[in-house]
Amino acid sequence: MLKYEIVTSDIINKVNEGTYGPNSKLPSAVELCAQYGVSKITVKKAMDELERLGVVSRRRGSGTFVKDIMRNVDYDKDWSQATRILGIKAQCEAEGISVRTIVNSFSVITPTPRVADALNMTDGFVYSICRTRIMNDKPSSVEYTYMPISVIPGLSTEILEDSIYDYIEHKLGLSIDSAHSIIRASLPDEREREWLEIPSGYPLLEVEQVAFLSDGTAFEFSTTRNTRENGEVRTIRLHRKE
Amino acid sequence: MLKYEIVTSDIINKVNEGTYGPNSKLPSAVELCAQYGVSKITVKKAMDELERLGVVSRRRGSGTFVKDIMRNVDYDKDWSQATRILGIKAQCEAEGISVRTIVNSFSVITPTPRVADALNMTDGFVYSICRTRIMNDKPSSVEYTYMPISVIPGLSTEILEDSIYDYIEHKLGLSIDSAHSIIRASLPDEREREWLEIPSGYPLLEVEQVAFLSDGTAFEFSTTRNTRENGEVRTIRLHRKE
DNA sequence: CAGTGGTCTAGACCACGGA
DNA sequence: CCGTGGTCTAGACCACTGC
Numbered sequence: 001m002l003k004y005e006i007v008t009s010d011i012i013n014k015v016n017e018g019t020y021g022p023n024s025k026l027p028s029a030v031e032l033c034a035q036y037g038v039s040k041i042t043v044k045k046a047m048d049e050l051e052r053l054g055v056v057s058r059r060r061g062s063g064t065f066v067k068d069i070m071r072n073v074d075y076d077k078d079w080s081q082a083t084r085i086l087g088i089k090a091q092c093e094a095e096g097i098s099v100r101t102i103v104n105s106f107s108v109i110t111p112t113p114r115v116a117d118a119l120n121m122t123d124g125f126v127y128s129i130c131r132t133r134i135m136n137d138k139p140s141s142v143e144y145t146y147m148p149i150s151v152i153p154g155l156s157t158e159i160l161e162d163s164i165y166d167y168i169e170h171k172l173g174l175s176i177d178s179a180h181s182i183i184r185a186s187l188p189d190e191r192e193r194e195w196l197e198i199p200s201g202y203p204l205l206e207v208e209q210v211a212f213l214s215d216g217t218a219f220e221f222s223t224t225r226n227t228r229e230n231g232e233v234r235t236i237r238l239h240r241k242e
Numbered sequence: 243m244l245k246y247e248i249v250t251s252d253i254i255n256k257v258n259e260g261t262y263g264p265n266s267k268l269p270s271a272v273e274l275c276a277q278y279g280v281s282k283i284t285v286k287k288a289m290d291e292l293e294r295l296g297v298v299s300r301r302r303g304s305g306t307f308v309k310d311i312m313r314n315v316d317y318d319k320d321w322s323q324a325t326r327i328l329g330i331k332a333q334c335e336a337e338g339i340s341v342r343t344i345v346n347s348f349s350v351i352t353p354t355p356r357v358a359d360a361l362n363m364t365d366g367f368v369y370s371i372c373r374t375r376i377m378n379d380k381p382s383s384v385e386y387t388y389m390p391i392s393v394i395p396g397l398s399t400e401i402l403e404d405s406i407y408d409y410i411e412h413k414l415g416l417s418i419d420s421a422h423s424i425i426r427a428s429l430p431d432e433r434e435r436e437w438l439e440i441p442s443g444y445p446l447l448e449v450e451q452v453a454f455l456s457d458g459t460a461f462e463f464s465t466t467r468n469t470r471e472n473g474e475v476r477t478i479r480l481h482r483k484e
Numbered sequence: 485c486a487g488t489g490g491t492c493t494a495g496a497c498c499a500c501g502g503a
Numbered sequence: 504c505c506g507t508g509g510t511c512t513a514g515a516c517c518a519c520t521g522c
Contacts, residue, residue: 022362023458039493057419057456060508061501065458068362120264120310176481177299183475185427185445203427203445214299216265216307233425235477239418271489281512302489303520
């Protein structure tokens with residue numbers, strides 16, 4: 001465990017157990033340096049992390065304060081970036097939710113302009129995949145996925161029913177880096193109503209996403225439409241300090 | 243302008259104008275140190291920023307790469323944290339959108355348990371505010387806001403029609419720090435359909451938010467329900483590197 | 485093995501807030 | 504004025520990648 005992580009997680013623990021209560025002021029940076037035997041920059045990095053996680057607010061000249069509503073922050077479960085970017089499968093399993101995946105369709109096509117643009121492709125083919133996710137025996141989302149066959153070769157139905165992300169990272173040895181998402185509200189079409197077993201007026205949370213490998217290549221363009229139970233996104237926004 | 247900001251914005255410019263094309267590799271950290279005459283840590287901080295803004299991906303041992311789809315990133319318009327946390331008014335004005343605000347109701351009440359909990363209040367009163375936002379002459383969101391009168395004294399209808407955030411920062415001299423949000427899809431009730439001039443099946447993007455001052459005090463609990471045109475949230479998620 | 489980014493230090497200096 | 508956090512440096516050492 002890195003030094004700044006030790007500081008971060010220790011302070012989170014102290015916040016959770018009430019040693020540092022809501023609105024209280026943390027020890028100053030120099031005090032924390034002494035307390036943990038680390039340098040000022042390391043303490044600062046820990047504070048950056050706490051701020052990003054939404055645990056504290058900082059004001060230059062006066063100090064660092066625990067936010068008002070701090071109960072049960074979990075260092076590992078990082079909501080600040082709006083859902084961790086693992087496969088859905090790994091994410092659910094981490095929380096003890098059972099997931100089953102139904103492959104509605106799976107083919108190779110010439111990308112539409114929209115898809116080609118999102119993936120920055122000039123030619124070549126993409127997989128076109130449509131899947132339904134069943135979580136704890138309840139249909140909870142429909143996912144439309146496009147991936148260039150040149151970047152992610154060798155997909156099979158079996159993999160789609162398991163975890164694409166696992167295949168990409170462990171079988172292909174590629175490194176997943178990040179995703180850019182747009183979140184909207186939308187309504188289901190007829191097929192989706194059937195797959196998700198919902199009435200026609202039921203609102204869905206749509207997450208459109210382009211995902212990248214760590215060499216910068218866009219490898220996935222996907223749209224996921226989530227039912228209410230499943231579909232909630234949490235974020236933390238920091239005010240721009242000028 | 244700070245040194246790391248100079249580095250960050252210069253690289254963003256070079257990406258936008260094509261000097262560093264999609265998928266290309268940036269100069270190494272040491273090269274950039276020499277190029278800008280700054281230390282390694284400063285370059286690293288600039289790279290952290292570029293990564294957070296979604297411009298580059300980094301891989302230890304091989305380098306830093308420009309992402310595939312990098313067109314017109316704007317350093318000031320920071321989408322990475324899902325909409326900057328100014329008042330809606332300032333946000334729209336920055337983009338040349340006209341905003342008008344209609345105050346549907348404005349009163350002081352004893353907070354419901356839900357509200358008191360969100361604001362971590364044990365006693366006292368809150369303002370209860372309901373407003374409709376008209377953007378470019380189109381009704382685009384309904385906003386329900388609760389604020390403790392002890393924290394934000396002296397609100398008036400006039401302020402509500404203008405900008406609460408401006409009042410808080412400039413008149414009260416308080417410093418807004420951050421906000422924690424939950425995003426969902428939902429449907430309008432009857433009054434909302436009327437205010438927003440939409441049919442009954444129209445899906446809304448609901449953003450529930452608790453906002454904090456920089457001493458950690460929760461000063462606002464609000465729920466905003468946005469129409470489709472207006473309601474889109476963008477985020478960038480970085481993969482957890484372990 | 486050489487080259488990359490990542491962490492960390494000790495200490496200088498600056499900017500801001502409050503008494 | 505002092506105490507706070509914020510930026511920055513020069514350089515050490517580590518961890519990973521790819522040849």
